Amino acid sequence: MKGSRLLKSSWPVIVVGAGPAGALCAYSLARAGLSVLLLEKACFPREKPCGGGLTPKAAALLPFSFQAVVDGEVKRAILRLPGVKTLEIGWGRPVCFLVRRELLDTYLAEQARRAGAFLREGEEVVQIEETGEALTVITAGGASYRAQLVIGADGALSRVARLVGRSLPRRFALTAAITPPPAWSEKRDTILIDLEALPYGYGWVFPKAGHLNAGVGSFAAARELRFHWENFARRNGLGRPLRLRAHPLALAGEETELGRGRVMLLGDAAGLVDPLTGEGLYAAFCSAQLAAKAILEEGVGERAVPRYRELVKASLGREYHFAHRLARLFYRFLPLIARYFSSRPEQVRHFWEFLFFGGYAELFRRAGARYWEKLLRGPSS
Ligand SMILES: Cc1cc2nc3c(=O)[nH]c(=O)nc-3n(C[C@H](O)[C@H](O)[C@H](O)COP(=O)(O)OP(=O)(O)OC[C@H]3O[C@@H](n4cnc5c(N)ncnc54)[C@H](O)[C@@H]3O)c2cc1C
Structure with a gap:
């Protein structure tokens, strides 16, 4: 044996x-x-320490079923963008699986x-x-x-x-387990991505069975992650964490x-x-x-x-x-991109789908240079 x-x-x-x-x-x-x-x-x-968001492109690489360990499937996202109203977008199919690591x-x-x-x-x-x-x-x-x-x-x-x-690695993320506040207890298929949470990074809330996984991560060598975490948690009504852990991001x-x-x-x-x-x-x-x-x-x-x-x-x-090219553009010009996206939820949906299903090379190939020019020129274009 x-x-x-x-x-x-x-x-x-x-x-x-x-x-x-x-x-x-x-x-x-x-x-x-x-x-x-x-x-x-x-x-x-x-x-x-991990958000436990498993994208369809990652899941497709597993040669066996993993349904036995899936806590939930994401079909809606609340997106907080700097300087513009919060967007809520939905899909008719799962765009991410939520797992406990x-x-x-x-x-x-x-x-x-x-x-x-x-x-x-x-x-x-x-x-x-x-x-x-x-x-x-x-x-x-x-x-x-x-x-x-x-x-x-x-x-x-x-x-x-x-x-x-x-x-x-020089970059870090902080993650916490939280008892779901009442506003979150019905939202098993909804995640929050908060791009206002900190510069060159974002905060997230991913619902899991019995708790919320929430955190902030930085793609620049951000100091004061704990300070950003506290602001993020307060703004999103998350309450006190049960456990808060920092871990390096091997970018x-x-x-x-x-x-x-x-x-x-x-x-x-x-x-x-x-x-x-x-x-x-x-x-x-x-x-x-x-x-x-x-x-x-x-x-x-x-x-x-x-x-x-x-x-x-x-x-x-x-x-x-x-x-890398996209990350540089995205975080540097986030306020402009946010203004563009705020009146075009359909574009946000597509962008998200490329990131989670397809991949960057495909995104650049399909969208072409004009898309990026338009995106950076903002909503007047
Ligand atoms: C806060 C945070 C949130 C994240 N959220 C997401 C997310 O939502 N979705 C996503 O796709 N990615 C996310 N990531 C990234 C993701 O967690 C990692 O990329 C992923 O875990 C990498 O897998 P791995 O097998 O390479 O390493 P690990 O998952 O770290 O596994 C390494 C293993 O090696 C073992 N080990 C370590 N040292 C030794 C040793 N000396 N001898 C023997 N064994 C050893 C460890 O115990 C561990 O089991 C997140 C990362 C962080 C920090």
């Missing part, structure tokens, strides 16, 4: 971190018949285990050493395992990434690092969070699938790493090339 296999000391692939990126990569490799050790420092179910992540890790990956919980990786043609992974408990290839999927503060020279950009030698980095460990929306689950799943593809094409060894880099460049890299 899979669960009772004896733990070997030598593995073709060791995945460090069983979050969304690590669990999905281990799942894909194990399904293809590779022997994979998945080391996770926490024990499931464990918390991860403790449930989603437990479920994903279980899928990896069922596919044949050897999952070890409570095993924190503290060191990786090069030993000839292999790597030795050492855990806090003193265990050591040899691997041909190590996949760092250990999140924004990744130890594996630091071992290959990636710097730590894509100059801090992105996909790996070196026999080490690959995925998801937050690679610094792949969307620079406009802060969405990270899509990149976690996408990088997991691309890493598995590179390994299955090139074998378990150094050649898989450049292949992975190539694959990421052609997909996520292309997307983020546009995302």
Whole structure:
């Protein structure tokens, strides 16, 4: 039986971190018949500070159903834009799934285990050493395992990434669990996005079973996140948080690092969070699938790493090339864009759909330069 296999000391692939990126990569490799050790420092179910908004484009990358862990489906959004009235927009279909990360992540890790990956919980990786043609992974408990290839999927503060020279993220988000105030208790399919909450960022409220997940995140190195959080909570009548936690946002950009030698980095460990929306689950799943593809094409060894880099460049890299341009325009010219959007809810709906279903490259291709010119000229055009 899979669960009772004896733990070997030598593995073709060791995945460090069983979050969304690590669990999905281990799942894909194990399904293809590779022997994979998945080391996770926490024990499931464990918390991860996150809004738990799962976009349809991210969900489409999961090769199995995840309905069992969906708390709700978003069909309406309240959008607070600076200087203009609040917009309420609706869709006839779900535009985002709401999940609790403790449930989603437990479920994903279980899928990896069922596919044949050897999952070890409570095993924190503290060191990786090069030993000839292999790597030795050492855990806090003193265990050591040899691997041909190590996949760092250990999140924004990744130890594996630091071992290959990636710097730590400089952007942060604050998230809280809140008992729903009466005004929110009926709004299970409605989210709030508040672009007035702080400069170069936004505040959100996502309803979950039994509580609201609310937070503020900044795409600039914002100080005083707590101050912005308090204003945001007061303005939106959110009351006192049950738990308030800060966590780094591993934004894509100059801090992105996909790996070196026999080490690959995925998801937050690679610094792949969307620079406009802060969405990270899509990149976690996408990088997991691309890493598995590179390994299955090139074998378990150094050649898989450049292949992975190539694959990421052609997909996520292309997307983020546009995302960065759009993020710069969007936050810099937000008051103008807000004025344009305020009288065109249909445009907001389309913009949202591109972000959550399609992607940036598609948005730029379809919309063309004239759209952006019009957008920036404002409502008089
Ligand atoms: C406040 C906040 C809100 C967010 N909201 C959203 C959202 O609504 N939608 C969205 O798409 N994205 C959101 N994100 C981003 C998203 O949470 C991340 O991009 C996503 O979790 C990345 O997945 P991952 O698997 O790369 O890393 P993680 O989810 O961080 O998983 C890493 C795993 O590695 C384990 N680990 C860490 N160190 C070690 C070690 N040394 N040894 C072994 N295991 C280790 C951890 O315990 C963890 O299980 C949000 C981020 C923040 C901070």
